[in-house]
Amino acid sequence: MSTKLELTNIEKVFKTKTGDVKALSNIFLSVEPGEFLAVVGPSGCGKSTIMRIIAGLDKPTNGTVEINDKPLKKIADGAAVVFQKDVLLAWRSVLDNVLFPLELKGITWLDRKNKQTNRSKALELLESVGLKGFEDKYPHELSGGMKQRVSICRALIQDPKLLLMDEPFGALDALTREQMMYDLLKLSDKYGFTTVFITHSIEEAVFLSDKVVVMSERPGTILKELPIALQRPRHGSTREEPEFNKQVQNIRSIFKTQGIIAEI
Numbered sequence: 001m002s003t004k005l006e007l008t009n010i011e012k013v014f015k016t017k018t019g020d021v022k023a024l025s026n027i028f029l030s031v032e033p034g035e036f037l038a039v040v041g042p043s044g045c046g047k048s049t050i051m052r053i054i055a056g057l058d059k060p061t062n063g064t065v066e067i068n069d070k071p072l073k074k075i076a077d078g079a080a081v082v083f084q085k086d087v088l089l090a091w092r093s094v095l096d097n098v099l100f101p102l103e104l105k106g107i108t109w110l111d112r113k114n115k116q117t118n119r120s121k122a123l124e125l126l127e128s129v130g131l132k133g134f135e136d137k138y139p140h141e142l143s144g145g146m147k148q149r150v151s152i153c154r155a156l157i158q159d160p161k162l163l164l165m166d167e168p169f170g171a172l173d174a175l176t177r178e179q180m181m182y183d184l185l186k187l188s189d190k191y192g193f194t195t196v197f198i199t200h201s202i203e204e205a206v207f208l209s210d211k212v213v214v215m216s217e218r219p220g221t222i223l224k225e226l227p228i229a230l231q232r233p234r235h236g237s238t239r240e241e242p243e244f245n246k247q248v249q250n251i252r253s254i255f256k257t258q259g260i261i262a263e264i
């Protein structure tokens with residue numbers, strides 16, 4: 001069962017040497033099991049802070065986070081995180097990088113059956129993102145897009161119920177980014193995890209999501225929550241549908257009204 005998520009009246013203030021920095025204010029957010037939520041907003045509006053709070057990596061100053069109707073304690077159970085920059089271990093092969101989270105969880109290598117099952121699952125994940133045959137390579141032998149694919153496999157080997165992605169395609173070129181969106185859609189359709197996806201890209205947010213949350217400048221508040229009524233499975237041609245363009249324009253006009261985008 002994928003994760004249900006509820007954020008109630010979240011506020012986050014960072015104490016710094018030069019004074020308080022209010023990063024988030026008045027954040028209310030519900031994500032249903034299996035839902036794909038994108039958070040889009042200007043730089044510095046608190047997107048990563050929201051994600052860190054959901055993951056349990058940071059605590060809100062006020063407000064509550066509930067996972068499956070229970071208050072979040074330390075690290076969110078069943079959650080896996082993918083960051084903008086891959087955090088692969090240089091000295092481990094691709095396959096061993098994918099398997100690393102299982103080792104951290106203490107899943108033992110002494111059990112031959114376990115080892116075989118996990119290895120097969122890792123190879124299947126790598127194949128599903130076009131990395132068949134790369135399992136014995138090392139991170140320095142891969143392109144940026146390949147490394148990020150390995151990071152996604154490493155998140156998915158944990159069989160997450162909640163996938164948290166913080167600008168996972170932000171550092172990639174446009175073509176790789178497009179392919180990664182298709183790969184992610186396929187994986188999300190196949191495994192059905194709940195996703196929270198942070199991005200700067202309006203088009204990416206609309207194309208991938210069931211719901212887009214649009215944030216203001218800092219202190220980040222939610223300006224609008226837009227349900228995206230595009231059918232699944234999504235295809236390249238989804239971007240030609242009137243609903244896609246309507247929602248992209250909706251979001252753009254919110255940013256224009258806020259002075260975040262100044263058109264020429």
Ligand SMILES: Nc1ncnc2c1ncn2[C@@H]1O[C@H](COP(=O)(O)OP(=O)(O)OP(=O)(O)O)[C@@H](O)[C@H]1O
Nearest residue numbers: 014016021023042043044045046047048049050218
């Ligand atoms: N540990 C921290 N200490 C002090 N201030 C912080 C800390 N982490 C974040 N901030 C501040 O909180 C605000 C929100 O930061 P955050 O990284 O969440 O924004 P963001 O929307 O993810 O930005 P970007 O899109 O540029 O990655 C920023 O003003 C940032 O400087």
